[in-house]
Amino acid sequence: MDMNARNDWVQLCQIDEIPLLGSRLVERADGNIAVFRSAAETVFALLDRCPHKGGPLSQGIVHGTAVTCPLHSWQIDLSTGQALAPDVGCARHFPVKVESGFVFLALN
Amino acid sequence: MKKLNLVIIGNGMAGIRTVEELLAIAPDMYNITVFGNEPHPNYNRILLSPVLAGEQAFKDIVLNPVSWYTKAGIDLRMGCAVSRIDRVNRQVHADDGSCVPYDRLLIATGSTPFILPIPGKDLTGVISYRDIHDTETMIATAQVKKNAVVIGGGLLGLEAANGLRLRGMDVTVVHLADWLLERQLDKTAGKLLQQSLEQRGLQFMLGEITEAILGNDAGEVSAVRFKSGKTISADLVVMAVGIRPNVALAEAAGIYCNRGIVVSDALQTYDPRIYAVGECVSHRGIAYGLVAPLFEQAKVCANHLAQMGIGRYLGSFLSTKLKVTGIDLFSAGNFMGGPGSEEIILSDPAGGVYKKLIIKDDQLIGACLYGDTTDGGWYFKLLKEGRKLGELRDHIMFGESNVGDVGVQGHSRANQMQDSDEVCGCNGVCKGTIVKAIKDQGLFTLDDVKKHTKASSSCGSCTGLVEQILLNTVGSSFQETPKTKAICGCTERNHGEVRKAIREHKLLTHRSAYDFLEWRTPNGCATCRPAINYYLLSTWPHEALDDPQSRFINERAHANIQKDGTFSVIPQMKGGVTNASELRRIADVADKYQIPMVKVTGGQRIDLLGVKKEDLVSVWSDLGMNSGHAYGKSIRTVKTCVGIEFCRFGTQNSTQMGIDLETMLANMWSPHKVKLAVSGCPRNCAEAGIKDVGVIAVDSGWELYIGGNGGIKTEVAQFLVKVKTAEEVKEYAGAFLQLYREEAYYLDRTVHYIARVGLDYIKQRIVSDAIQRKALHERLLYALEGLPDPWAARIKGAQRQEFIPLKVIA
Numbered sequence: 001m002d003m004n005a006r007n008d009w010v011q012l013c014q015i016d017e018i019p020l021l022g023s024r025l026v027e028r029a030d031g032n033i034a035v036f037r038s039a040a041e042t043v044f045a046l047l048d049r050c051p052h053k054g055g056p057l058s059q060g061i062v063h064g065t066a067v068t069c070p071l072h073s074w075q076i077d078l079s080t081g082q083a084l085a086p087d088v089g090c091a092r093h094f095p096v097k098v099e100s101g102f103v104f105l106a107l108n
Numbered sequence: 109m110k111k112l113n114l115v116i117i118g119n120g121m122a123g124i125r126t127v128e129e130l131l132a133i134a135p136d137m138y139n140i141t142v143f144g145n146e147p148h149p150n151y152n153r154i155l156l157s158p159v160l161a162g163e164q165a166f167k168d169i170v171l172n173p174v175s176w177y178t179k180a181g182i183d184l185r186m187g188c189a190v191s192r193i194d195r196v197n198r199q200v201h202a203d204d205g206s207c208v209p210y211d212r213l214l215i216a217t218g219s220t221p222f223i224l225p226i227p228g229k230d231l232t233g234v235i236s237y238r239d240i241h242d243t244e245t246m247i248a249t250a251q252v253k254k255n256a257v258v259i260g261g262g263l264l265g266l267e268a269a270n271g272l273r274l275r276g277m278d279v280t281v282v283h284l285a286d287w288l289l290e291r292q293l294d295k296t297a298g299k300l301l302q303q304s305l306e307q308r309g310l311q312f313m314l315g316e317i318t319e320a321i322l323g324n325d326a327g328e329v330s331a332v333r334f335k336s337g338k339t340i341s342a343d344l345v346v347m348a349v350g351i352r353p354n355v356a357l358a359e360a361a362g363i364y365c366n367r368g369i370v371v372s373d374a375l376q377t378y379d380p381r382i383y384a385v386g387e388c389v390s391h392r393g394i395a396y397g398l399v400a401p402l403f404e405q406a407k408v409c410a411n412h413l414a415q416m417g418i419g420r421y422l423g424s425f426l427s428t429k430l431k432v433t434g435i436d437l438f439s440a441g442n443f444m445g446g447p448g449s450e451e452i453i454l455s456d457p458a459g460g461v462y463k464k465l466i467i468k469d470d471q472l473i474g475a476c477l478y479g480d481t482t483d484g485g486w487y488f489k490l491l492k493e494g495r496k497l498g499e500l501r502d503h504i505m506f507g508e509s510n511v512g513d514v515g516v517q518g519h520s521r522a523n524q525m526q527d528s529d530e531v532c533g534c535n536g537v538c539k540g541t542i543v544k545a546i547k548d549q550g551l552f553t554l555d556d557v558k559k560h561t562k563a564s565s566s567c568g569s570c571t572g573l574v575e576q577i578l579l580n581t582v583g584s585s586f587q588e589t590p591k592t593k594a595i596c597g598c599t600e601r602n603h604g605e606v607r608k609a610i611r612e613h614k615l616l617t618h619r620s621a622y623d624f625l626e627w628r629t630p631n632g633c634a635t636c637r638p639a640i641n642y643y644l645l646s647t648w649p650h651e652a653l654d655d656p657q658s659r660f661i662n663e664r665a666h667a668n669i670q671k672d673g674t675f676s677v678i679p680q681m682k683g684g685v686t687n688a689s690e691l692r693r694i695a696d697v698a699d700k701y702q703i704p705m706v707k708v709t710g711g712q713r714i715d716l717l718g719v720k721k722e723d724l725v726s727v728w729s730d731l732g733m734n735s736g737h738a739y740g741k742s743i744r745t746v747k748t749c750v751g752i753e754f755c756r757f758g759t760q761n762s763t764q765m766g767i768d769l770e771t772m773l774a775n776m777w778s779p780h781k782v783k784l785a786v787s788g789c790p791r792n793c794a795e796a797g798i799k800d801v802g803v804i805a806v807d808s809g810w811e812l813y814i815g816g817n818g819g820i821k822t823e824v825a826q827f828l829v830k831v832k833t834a835e836e837v838k839e840y841a842g843a844f845l846q847l848y849r850e851e852a853y854y855l856d857r858t859v860h861y862i863a864r865v866g867l868d869y870i871k872q873r874i875v876s877d878a879i880q881r882k883a884l885h886e887r888l889l890y891a892l893e894g895l896p897d898p899w900a901a902r903i904k905g906a907q908r909q910e911f912i913p914l915k916v917i918a
Binding site: 010012013018019020021026027028053055056059061062063064071072073075107 | 631659660915
């Protein structure tokens with residue numbers, strides 16, 4: 001995905017407002033977005049829909065750089081949105097960045 | 109980091125399995141070179157028999173196509189034999205003149221068939237049965253020749269003989285011993301097997317010693333002569349009299365060998381840079397010739413090659429299955445018995461069924477089944493676990509379905525199921541799909557099957573059936589899943605070890621547990637984290653801190669997630685008793701939040717379904733009731749009948765007893781959910797017989813039952829004790845539940861825990877020992893003391909961010 005200036009960055013929150021190894025939900029008419037924070041302080045954003053049966057990924061357990069969907073335990077790679085093998089599928093991922101402790105999300 | 113060079117000698121199942129395990133845990137550590145004698149990629153040697161029998165083609169049994177090697181970046185040298193290992197310069201020399209340096213070397217050269225040192229062994233048409241080349245020779249010979257002699261009535265010999273017969277040859281099996289498969293079967297079963305193979309057209313010469321193989325002028329085999337003087341004509345002789353570990357290369361390089369390359373529990377040879385796995389090794393004096401141990405070795409070896417250094421291979425239990433379609437036999441352990449052992453035998457020669465179980469010191473130590481092997485997997489499990497049989501002994505011969513340990517009724521016989529029959533009701537997986545996945549993807553373990561097919565990955569009630577299907581499909585290569593297996597892929601350790609370490613080393617945090625126990629992943633996974641969280645909290649109440657991020661969403665949000673992402677809310681109604689004021693508030697909440705469904709639960713409570721997450725806290729606040737814990741691995745509810753207060757049959761105040769128990773156990777976390785029931789008389793309207801703790805009032809007191817289960821597998825609770833007073837009910841029930849909390853593995857229900865430790869043990873801890881009982885009860889009360897109701901805590905502001913969206917974007 002193009003990470004250049006064309007992105008429309010929206011400021012979300014301070015990074016501490018997302019629990020470590022947890023996530024927060026961004027509500028949006030075109031589908032909610034889940035914003036995750038890993039133990040290594042990396043922030044990721046995925047469409048809050050598991051490619052399997054639409055489960056809310058934001059409610060899953062975060063481990064390493066993956067999240068386990070709460071409905072049927074598919075594991076989704078946070079950086080790409082791809083399901084981990086042997087499952088196949090992809091949740092859309094969105095660019096995020098952290099600057100001076102604030103988290104920004106790009107929607108287009 | 110610069111990549112190290114790993115060279116693998118041997119492109120077979122053991123070597124490549126090790127590479128697969130290694131790539132899974134350390135994909136970037138090595139440049140890998142694989143040498144293989146055969147001009148083929150890794151194929152499933154076990155399935156040569158079906159190829160010979162014409163049931164599968166070679167392409168069906170390839171495990172790793174060439175493209176797999178390319179994709180994994182492996183330098184594959186097919187049809188290229190290694191001629192020398194140069195340990196001083198750390199290089200391997202191949203017969204094509206090439207030379208590859210190594211930092212680590214893995215020897216997986218397998219075994220070579222033993223060729224009888226008799227005259228004529230080198231004639232054309234005398235072959236062994238080891239690889240696809242031999243198989244193809246047999247298939248080709250069968251098209252033009254008539255008489256085949258197979259020397260050796262072991263597994264391999266019989267499979268070869270059966271295949272050749274199916275290909276149209278007249279086959280005679282020559283065997284030294286008095287009966288077939290003498291290392292796998294006792295005499296009775298061996299004779300039954302012989303009969304049924306004779307019916308298929310095979311001929312046998314038992315007790316004969318082969319003296320010479322005779323040839324014609326063209327140097328082709330023509331006959332076989334025996335010590336007894338008999339001679340039979342032969343156009344093809346297959347020698348299947350055993351295998352020898354292939355140690356020539358290792359020995360020439362000065363690596364210590366003794367009937368195999370001698371390796372440590374880490375699969376390391378005497379040269380620390382050189383590892384060895386598979387049929388070429390000798391581990392603790394044993395060289396294994398079946399495939400299941402190879403896989404266990406591969407896993408451990410990969411762990412050490414990845415420099416994690418924590419796995420140990422401790423040897424394997426073996427079971428045997430003959431891959432001849434239509435013949436069912438199974439054997440494992442010491443099936444011949446001996447001093448101090450007892451035999452249970454079921455023999456129906458006319459029906460072609462024979463079963464023998466060997467029991468010693470109340471444990472199953474061996475099994476030999478012929479004709480009906482449905483329960484082979486179960487017996488093998490009992491054998492490996494070394495479980496005390498106890499009451500099981502009376503029923504063990506009649507199989508698992510008979511002791512109610514299989515699950516869904518009528519689904520216990522994998523053999524008899526059609527491909528279209530559903531195995532996993534949760535995920536809609538049929539037997540055919542599972543069998544196909546096992547064959548196509550080369551699966552050998554329950555975990556593999558779960559991952560690829562989803563069968564048994566949800567409720568788990570079909571696990572036994574899936575294991576049976578695995579066993580039936582892959583035979584002796586089936587890898588049984590031991591109960592003591594590692595918690596998950598993040599660790600080598602099992603539940604018992606983890607729990608022990610947390611207790612003995614007073615580990616109080618997730619971090620200290622992962623560090624101390626050398627977890628492979630930085631912060632666990634969705635399988636181990638909730639388990640660790642429970643072990644920390646239950647072992648160190650009031651000291652260890654709960655980690656909400658290590659809890660499944662239901663326990664984090666204190667409500668049950670539904671398929672559409674909404675939640676269900678079940679307020680506490682102790683003993684199923686409510687009142688007008690509570691019902692009014694529930695009704696008001698249902699209106700105010702437009703709850704789509706209000707439903708009465710099986711646990712005598714009321715469920716509000718379809719609540720949005722952001723409404724949860726205000727719903728709880730408006731309800732003004734406590735959490736019913738209907739979402740957790742925790743106390744759920746105590747179901748009651750109306751008892752003596754209203755019922756004309758009631759003998760005690762069962763309703764009040766239920767309320768008291770639910771009050772005592774409020775906010776209790778446990779390895780899995782815990783349900784109780786109290787009935788006021790033996791009519792048992794509260795269905796106490798299928799609860800973790802069931803209490804039934806009788807005129808003279810209370811009867812306590814434990815380990816019942818009404819869910820996945822219906823299990824009838826077992827009688828624990830009869831007591832006189834209400835106080836005793838609370839003490840005994842509390843003590844049992846605390847024992848379960850302290851000793852059960854995470855996600856074991858009480859029935860599983862009791863099955864593991866035995867009812868006698870529970871009785872001894874809870875009934876016989878009053879001091880221990882009181883201490884357990886005390887520890888339970890201490891653990892629960894002062895715990896806040898989770899809903900009330902969240903109304904006050906705890907975990908606020910969990911329930912509020914970060915931002916709303918228009």
